[in-house]
Amino acid sequence: AQTVTQSQPEMSVQEAETVTLSCTYDTSESNYYLFWYKQPPSRQMILVIRQEAYKQQNATENRFSVNFQKAAKSFSLKISDSQLGDTAMYFCAFMPQGAQKLVFGQGTRLTINP
Amino acid sequence: DVKVTQSSRYLVKRTGEKVFLECVQDMDHENMFWYRQDPGLGLRLIYFSYDVKMKEKGDIPEGYSVSREKKERFSLILESASTNQTSMYLCASRATDRVYGYTFGSGTRLTVV
Secondary structure, three states: OOEEEOOOOEEEEEOOOOEEEOOEEEOOOOOEEEEEEEEOOOOOOEEEEEEEOOOOOOOEEOOEEEEEEOOOOEEEEEEOOOOHHHOEEEEEEEEEOOOOOOEEOOOEEEEEEO | OOOEEEOOOEEEEOOOOOEEEEEEEOOOOOEEEEEEEEOOOEEEEEEEEEEOOEEEEOOOOOOEEEEEEEOOEEEEEEOOOOHHHOEEEEEEEEOOOOOOOOEEOOOEEEEEO
């Protein structure tokens, strides 16, 4: 069974700082997808960034980037120039290729302070 | 704008009641999902459906059932609500051919008293 672990229940940084959220996963699959989702107080889950396991290049979306280490089964999210609107719960998620369901981590509550 | 709509944002029910949580999507997605969200546990899959009248158990199906009579609607049923089912429930849908196309509802926060 696949598992996803986020070891940081809560994090807090000052506005404009850079923050890194950790995620590790366990799987015997060789082809899969990894995701970071954001859940603001409105509860609407928003896809932040995604990574295909077969791609060696780390994904980047504006201020958001990942450090994907396939051998270590690690998938961390870096938020640069953090903004107040980045305050949210962040979930790491995994999905084997060909599967339909996402497996989520426990979540990290990120607070950006003014 | 595509949507997954959950019928209630907040719900309070009594122990032993039969509870229906409704989810409707307007994107013609084949797959629909019910997740339960608890602090420290993240989101856990209860049930999912890949077609009308088709369903599969997720990781925590005990105490729940589902119904999918129409493609756009996926209902989660608590046959006899218990206090340990107090939680946030999230519905999601996805087209089979779109890996990144998960769309989530805004959740129903259920309290069983």
